[in-house]
Amino acid sequence: MTALARVTAYRPQQRHLPMLATLALLVGAYAYGASQYTAFGSGQVVFNLFINYSWLLVVAVGMTFVILTGGIDLSVGSVVALSTVLSAELLGEQGWPAAAVVVAVLAVGLLLGTGMGALIHYFEIQPFIATLVGLFFARGLCLTISTEAPSIDDGFFTVIAQTQIPLPGDSHVSISVLIALAVVAVAGYLLHHTRFGRTVYAVGGSEQSAVLMGLKVARTKVSVYALSGFCSALGGLLLVFYKLSGDPLSAIGTELDAIAAVVIGGTILSGGSGYVLGTVLGVLVLGMIQTLIDFDGTLSSWWTKIVIGGLLFAFIVLQRLIARR
Amino acid sequence: MTKHRLFWPVSALLALLLVDLIAKPSFFKVEVRDGHLYGSLIDILRLGAPLILVGIGMTLVVATRGIDLSVGSVVAISGALACLHLSGLPDQDAVGGTVVAVGMALGLCLALGAWNGFLVSVLGIQPIIATLILMVAGRGIAQLITDGQIITITSGPFRALGSGYLFLVPVSILIALAVFGLSSLLVRKSALGLLLEAVGGNPEAGRLSGLRSGRLTWLVYVFGGLCAGIAGLMIAANTPGADANHAGLWIELDAILALTIGGTKLTGGRFSLGGTVIGALLIQTLTTTVYTLGIPDTATLLVKALVVLLVCLVQSPAFRDRVRRRRRPVPATESARAVEVSA
Numbered sequence: 001m002t003a004l005a006r007v008t009a010y011r012p013q014q015r016h017l018p019m020l021a022t023l024a025l026l027v028g029a030y031a032y033g034a035s036q037y038t039a040f041g042s043g044q045v046v047f048n049l050f051i052n053y054s055w056l057l058v059v060a061v062g063m064t065f066v067i068l069t070g071g072i073d074l075s076v077g078s079v080v081a082l083s084t085v086l087s088a089e090l091l092g093e094q095g096w097p098a099a100a101v102v103v104a105v106l107a108v109g110l111l112l113g114t115g116m117g118a119l120i121h122y123f124e125i126q127p128f129i130a131t132l133v134g135l136f137f138a139r140g141l142c143l144t145i146s147t148e149a150p151s152i153d154d155g156f157f158t159v160i161a162q163t164q165i166p167l168p169g170d171s172h173v174s175i176s177v178l179i180a181l182a183v184v185a186v187a188g189y190l191l192h193h194t195r196f197g198r199t200v201y202a203v204g205g206s207e208q209s210a211v212l213m214g215l216k217v218a219r220t221k222v223s224v225y226a227l228s229g230f231c232s233a234l235g236g237l238l239l240v241f242y243k244l245s246g247d248p249l250s251a252i253g254t255e256l257d258a259i260a261a262v263v264i265g266g267t268i269l270s271g272g273s274g275y276v277l278g279t280v281l282g283v284l285v286l287g288m289i290q291t292l293i294d295f296d297g298t299l300s301s302w303w304t305k306i307v308i309g310g311l312l313f314a315f316i317v318l319q320r321l322i323a324r325r
Numbered sequence: 326m327t328k329h330r331l332f333w334p335v336s337a338l339l340a341l342l343l344v345d346l347i348a349k350p351s352f353f354k355v356e357v358r359d360g361h362l363y364g365s366l367i368d369i370l371r372l373g374a375p376l377i378l379v380g381i382g383m384t385l386v387v388a389t390r391g392i393d394l395s396v397g398s399v400v401a402i403s404g405a406l407a408c409l410h411l412s413g414l415p416d417q418d419a420v421g422g423t424v425v426a427v428g429m430a431l432g433l434c435l436a437l438g439a440w441n442g443f444l445v446s447v448l449g450i451q452p453i454i455a456t457l458i459l460m461v462a463g464r465g466i467a468q469l470i471t472d473g474q475i476i477t478i479t480s481g482p483f484r485a486l487g488s489g490y491l492f493l494v495p496v497s498i499l500i501a502l503a504v505f506g507l508s509s510l511l512v513r514k515s516a517l518g519l520l521l522e523a524v525g526g527n528p529e530a531g532r533l534s535g536l537r538s539g540r541l542t543w544l545v546y547v548f549g550g551l552c553a554g555i556a557g558l559m560i561a562a563n564t565p566g567a568d569a570n571h572a573g574l575w576i577e578l579d580a581i582l583a584l585t586i587g588g589t590k591l592t593g594g595r596f597s598l599g600g601t602v603i604g605a606l607l608i609q610t611l612t613t614t615v616y617t618l619g620i621p622d623t624a625t626l627l628v629k630a631l632v633v634l635l636v637c638l639v640q641s642p643a644f645r646d647r648v649r650r651r652r653r654p655v656p657a658t659e660s661a662r663a664v665e666v667s668a
Binding site for chain 1: 457637
C-alpha cells in the first residue's frame, strides 16, 4: 500500500471522533487567528497557551481520572487557591524553606483528595456532595489563613517563575510548562499502560461489574480522588509560579473550566471513555478562545463564557450523535 | 422516632437554634414594630426565602433523577433583565412598569428552563452536562445584559419583593410559603408526585406503564427555571440592583445541599419538599449562628463544611452500619442464630 493510499484509506475509530473534532477546532481557530492578526501566527502564541494554562492543564488531568470513573470533583478550584495561600503563608510568615513548602502543599492536596475519596467510597456519600464539602472546606481554610493576597519573593520560587527555556524560532516556555507536560506523560502512562488505568476505565464502565470481576474498586476509587487532590495542589503551585502571590479568592470557578476542558476533550461525563490527550486539547481550546478574544480587543470578557457554553453544547450534541449511530 | 426521615435534619436545626438561644437569650424574641414583624427568626426566614424557592424547584428536578446546575446563572439573568428594564423607565415607582419588568424576567426564565428541559428530554443529554451549558454560558449572558455593570434601581414596588411587608409578614416569606404550599398540594394531592417518583425511580418501568416521562421531565425543568427566576427577583430586590457576577453564586450548590440534608435522594425516586425547606433553613440558620456567635465571617465556609459533613454522615446508612458494628462486634441476629444451631 502506498503512503497516499494509506492516508486516504484512513478512517478514524469512532471513539476518537470527539477528540479529532476538538483538534480540528483548535487548528481552525489558530488558522483563523493567524489570518486576522499577523502577531498571532508566531509560534509564541501557541507556547503562551501552555505558559498561561499549565496550571489548569494539571488540574484538568486530575479531573479526567475522576470523571473516567464516573465521579466528579468540585473541590479543585478551592484546593488550587489553598495551595497558593499555603505557599505564601509558609514561605512568608513561617519562613519555611522552599522545598519543605512544596512537599507540604502537595501533601495537603493528597490528604484532602484521599479524605474525599474515602467519604465517597466507604460512607457512600455522593461524589457531588462529598467534593462540595471539600470545596467549602478548602475555601474556608484559605480565608481563615489569610484574607489578603501577599506576594511571594522567595528565591527558589522566583527563579522557577522567571526562568525562560529558549526554543528554536525565538520563542520560549517556562519551567511550569515542562512540569505540566511531565504530568500529562505520567498520566497517559498510568491510564493506558498500567493495571490501575484499566481499572479506572472498568469502574467507569460499570462499577458493579468491576466489583464482580474482583478488581480493586475501593483502592481505585479512593486513588482517583487522591490523584485529583494532588494534581490540584500541583496546579496551585504552578499558579504560584505564574503569579508569585497567594490569593484566597483565586481560581473561583476553576472546577467548571476543568470539567468543560475534559468534556470538550471528548471524555464522557458518565465515565468509562476518554483520553488524557483529549483533555490537553480541551484546555488548549479554552485558552485559544480567550486568546482570540484578547486579540480582538473589542469583545468583552463575558463572551468567553458564552462561547465556551456554545462549544460545550456543540460537543455534547456531537457525542450524542456518535453514541446513537 | 429516629427512623423518621426528617429526624436528623430537624434535630440539627433545633440544636443550632439552641446554640443561638444560649449565646443570645433574646434570639427567639419576635416583636411588632411599625406594623412589621422583627426578630432573628424572621430574618432567617426572610433571607432564606430565595434558597427555599430554588430548593423546591431543584427537589422536583432531582425527583426525576435529574439535576439543574444552571439555577445560579438563571438567578443572575432574572435579576439583570428586570433591573435593566426598570432602570430604563422614566418613573421606576410605576406599578405597571414593574409588572412588565417582572413578567419579562420570569418569561425569560421559563424559556431558559424549557431549554434545559429540551436538552434533557428531547436530546437525551445527561442532566448534569445539559445544565452545565447554561451554568457556564448563563453568567456570561447575565453580564451581557448588564453590560458588565452593576445596575442599581430605586423602584419601590420592585423592592417590596425583597424587603416589603404584607399583613405584618415580609413579602418574600409569603411568596416562598405560597410556592411551597402550591407545589406540595400539586405533588401530594394529585398523582403528579407519584408520577415524578416513578420517572426518577425507574424510567424504563415508567415508560412501559404508559407514562409520558418526556413531558414530565420538561415540566420540572421549566418549574425549576421559574423558581430560580422568582428567587433572582427577590435577591435583586434585596440588593437593590443587579450584580451579574455575584447574584446567585453557589446557590445551586446550596440548594442541592438543602435537599440532600432534607432526605431527597440524588439518585431520584424519593423526594420531600418539606425536607428541602428544613435543609434550606438549616443552611441559613448556620450563617446566622456564625454571626451570632461572633465567629469571624471568614470561617463561615469552614463551619458550613463541617456541619454539612456531619449531617450527611449521620444520614449515610453505610456510616451508621460501621458505627453500629464497632459498638457491637457480633451482630445480634447472627449470634442468636449461632445459639439456635448449638442448641
